[in-house]
Amino acid sequence: MVEKVAPPSTKVIGNEAKEKFLAWADSEQGFQVSPDVDLFHAFSEGYRGVVATKDIPRDAVLVRIARTCCLGPETTDESKESWTKAMSTSAVDATKTIQGNSSKPPAPRLTRACLTVLRLLHERGLGESSPFHSYLSVLPQDHRLPLEWTGAEVGLLQGTSAEPLVGAGSLDSQFEAFQRVVAQHPTVWAPSVCTKAAFAKGVNWVRSRGFTVMGDPHMIPGADMFNHDPNKQSVQIGTDGEEHFVMKTVQPVKAGDEVFSSFGHISNAQLLNSYGFVLPGNPFDTVLIPTQLVVDTCYATFVTLEADKLGEAETKKTWEQRLAMFASNRDTDEGEQEAFVVSKYDLLPESLADMVQILTMSNDEEVVYATIAAVSQAKMGQYSPLLQDAKCNPGEGALGADARTLARMLVNEEKKVLQDLRLQLMSVILDDNENEDKDEDGGNNDNSGRGGIASGTIPDASEEKDTKKRRKG
Incomplete structure (x- = not known):
């Protein structure tokens, strides 16, 4: 079974590197590239992708790659004995405590993914003597993941939504583990690939361009050159027997069209964190709305509604009682929810609407919806102020243009989701008001209160939730 881990869009490379890669592919038995595609098509925007050079039917094999042409933990060469010992050391070392002192925490261990990184760094350190040199030469040197960004x-x-993902992805522990293995087996890796920058680049390549095969990430040349678009997917990876991977079309492709793969139904935050790009109009985009932001906004609504009647002290006391009651009534299995996930498929999560209605203690749907709209507006104010101006602000010299551009793109896409939420709320309020007018005209005024929020917030909400569950499954 092969699971896509995925490549990012990459910058155009020179003709020399391109020709060397194609010559290497042609010389390798079991590596075949269809003449009907250009693996290195250069787009005017400055990136490359795979483009059909003629009409291609469904089920056509565009690239066939032998396992011997792939990079993974089991890849070997004349250094097989040293490599095997180094891998054995990394496995044993991971179970030991630092300097044998059981009072200290265990030494950081290398993950399975990092074993592929170590193999890649070994090959990179060999330079032109590596059989994979022509492949490594076409990997993007200047493409950065957030793990390579400055603070x-x-x-x-x-x-x-990328902030918690990036914050959890520190390289420090893995690099420390790598350094310990290098210290014990210095001949396996050239000094030039033992720096933290080189290690980070290796992690970048494996994370953004690798494919998971039997539990381990592998670098599969040729297969990692297809860009991502879940709406236009025309190719996917598979196997041909036990010895070959294939990239096969899942629908016809017209001459001149880009051939897209799909990395899955994932948000822009995940795309940025793992693959280093943002997809405009991503149908699977999400926004995280912190629970505390919802609480603070509900409090502001509550004060507006009750302060004149209760007074400041009594209002605060009543609010604290309400928070305590809400916390005690929550499902113990649910735990404390740090944030609500708002997506294009579920703009108004039922749990968010429930919390707002309970905390505001209002049966007026307009109050509830207006509070949620205020939450959305407050969320927009949580993004970095450094992204508001088109020009760099003073003191931003340390900010790379790529990081700034990608961060701004991500924020703009998340704001579109929040704007869709606000439009949805306005639409529901208008529909409810129109229905109330009709009921009053017909003498049939059904004042259903909170039930309208639960069942009428989003049209076809149950269908959207079923769709979301099927995607996750």
């Missing part, structure tokens, strides 16, 4: 650049992701 100031990561700060540009403030308030985005």
Whole structure:
């Protein structure tokens, strides 16, 4: 079974590197590229992709790659004995405590994915003597994932759904584990690939361009050159027997069209964190709305509704009682929810509407919807202020243009989701008001209160939730 881990869109490379790669592919038995595609088509926007050079039917094999042409933990060469010992050391070392002192935490262990990184770095350190040199030469040197950004650049992701993902992805422990293995087996890796920058680049390539095969990520040359678009997918990876991978079309492709793969139904935050790009109009985009932001906004609504009647002290006391009651009534299995996930497939999660209605204690749907709209507006204010101006602000010299551009793109896409939420709320309020007018005209005024929020917030809400469950399954 092969699971896509995925490549990002990559920058155009020189003709020399391109020709060397194609010559290497042609010389390798079991590596075949269809003459009906251009693997290195250069687009005017400055990136490359795979483009059909003639009409291609469904079920056509565009690339066939032998397993011997792939890079993974089991890849070997004349250094097989040293490599095997190094891998054995990394496995044993991971179970030991630092300097044998059981009072200290265990030493960081290398993940399975990092074993592929180590193999890639070994090959990179061999330079032109590596059989994979022509392949490694076409990998993007200047493409960065957030794990390679500076602290100031990561700060540009403030308030985005990518912020917690990037914050959890530190390289420090893995690099420390790598350094211990290198210290014990210095001949396996050239000094030039033992730096933190080189290690980070290796992680970048494996994370953004690898394919999971039997539990381990592998670098599969040729298969990693197809760009991502879930709406236009025309090719997917598969196997041909036990010894070959194939990229096969799942629908016809017209001459001149780009041939897209799909990395899955994932948000822009995930795309940025793992693959280093943002997809405009991503149908699977999401926004994280912190629970505390919802609480604070509900409190502002509550004060507006009750302060004149109760007074400041009594209003605060009543609010604290309400929060305590809400916390005690929550499902114990649910735990404390740190954020609500708003997506294009579920703009108004039922749990969010429930919380707002309970905390505001209002049966007026307009109050509830207006509060949620205020939450959406407040969320927009949580993004980094450094992204508001088109020009760089003073003191931004340390911010790379790529990081700034990607962060701004991510924020703009998330704001579109929030704007869709606000439009949905306005539409529901208008529909409810129109229905109330009709009921009053017909003498049949059904004042259903909260039930309208539960069942009438989003048209076809149950269908959307079923769709979401099927995607996850």
